[in-house]
Amino acid sequence: MEDKLEGSHHVDHSLGDRLTNADLAPSTDRSWGAFSIFAMQSCTVHSLGTYTFASALFFLGLVGWQVFLAILVGISIVFFLMNKTGYAGTDTRVTYPVFARISFGVFGANLPALIRAIVAIAWYGIQTWLASVAVVVLLVSTWPSLGEYTKNSFLGLSTLGWISFLGLWLFQLIVIRRGMDTIKKFQDFAGPAIWVVMAVMAIWLFFQAGGKFSLDVTDHRVYGWDAVRAFAIGVCMVLSYS
Template structure:
């Protein structure tokens, strides 16, 4: 059941200084709830169909590091299983947004406290900003190649500045401006962009796969990897599990903050249908088209490419080149807005609602993404592993603790008014605005998650692809232990000193 609406004006009466709310963080109204099943499906289409996910699937096929090249069969089955798990996780986190109408930083106040919620929001925001910059850079490579083919003189813009040639800077800044313009126009603009881009990108991707297969004389094997080998059954089984772990880890960010989008859904059915079509069906099909392109490239060019930019540069058919380049650019803009831009804007706005609106948060995200020079991050495995890898490892405990608290201990009982109340008597004020039980549960879970992600010893390296499956359940378990030791009953916590009416405390399950 959905919560009764709580307007910004009502919230403002209890928080006139806007310490916890602005219009962007306020619960979605009925008029805002226009993201139907297709809108959420197109969100996942944009999230899947992009250069980085092509690279991910192609890299599995080719083989990276100590991992042997996977067969198309292993990749498709692994992605299918992974996206079924992600579907369940996004429905859990999405229902929090649907029921309350609030974005993820506000929903997490239920568990972390009205001030403590800034901690997971800031960590999520840093990850989002860094990956926003990286995704923009990846898309800018395709745009740079496209512009060079249209304007050959741009090939002479080779003077490097902070590690990137001038033509690359031009493409990067142009894409940043386009993304900012879309988000500046609000979530409705995001919805319309994705609704139009999703099917167009699918047509382009299917067309590219068919064209590559035709160039390879329709030669394709489900059970052979890029080296022409068929791994043993036991090896393929392990590779399927690795694919599951890596795919789930790739989408750990959206699993945590899917409330940012589900809050705009008009019905629960819209959330379930959009996620079902967009995840198991859509993601698996995209992984298949990516692997087909890579397998066909082996036949056509004698090698597989895990960087779509390298493959694009080999295409001598101008029509195919232009269509595929535009498709990758539009798709990567779509995933960037969904997975990184929107979330970073909400996370930054939550830090200081009075001074940072959703739009200002978006501008800050763009500026910060340039400051970190994402092309240098992308080109540094150490930076990805130790900086982004360590922050990403923390998303598992955040998810586990939030789900355990919201569904098991709070039983989906949310006092919507107190989510936006800075008063010490509020249900989510806890101890100075922090839920110290959540902090106590997070510390051991985070230590283990960081060890699994970063410590280079044989045993931990073997389970590193499954770090989310270790971290999320461990976070939930640690929270249960802390709550049990402190003898905290279910649906119990600091209660507002005011009398709560039926409209204020809402049974949402």
């Protein structure tokens, strides 16, 4: 009997080693306060990907205030659901891949975890590419001679495009490799900085427009039930994007 118990204990211990590691263990870092969460959300929401997506909503035939309202409704729903789904994790410090075991089983939880990882990798590439395009525009505007390196193309990017893309990719990798504390410090700086830059740009655009702007500008505005349908599609797009 003792031999059987020892053998059973050995199996359980071996299985436990396969089911946990430093990344899956409950987090011991409780230093992320309200400001850090705010800064993180600022970095997440105020991005080229978000602005590109928001501008696409105008193609639905909505005007400025309708697009703004669709985004507001969509992110409010996301905010409510994220708080509901994230409560357990923040309260117990258990990570998502571990919580997923409740619904998918111990080994089945690898599926949603991997799907989430694949989406994150794709989104990482998209955001890095969009940022690299902005860097290329900034570099060419500052040093016009660099425009010569934007005329060729390899796998969809020019020489300057590849340099900008790989440079940003490497910079982000260095930050991530230094750990969550470095990410936190970087976001604590970048979050408020984004708001400052956005305010400066808004003021600059306001004066460039001579103090005149309109929220009713669109190429093909829709009305009535078509507007309601377009608005509902806009809200659903915000939900899927978020």
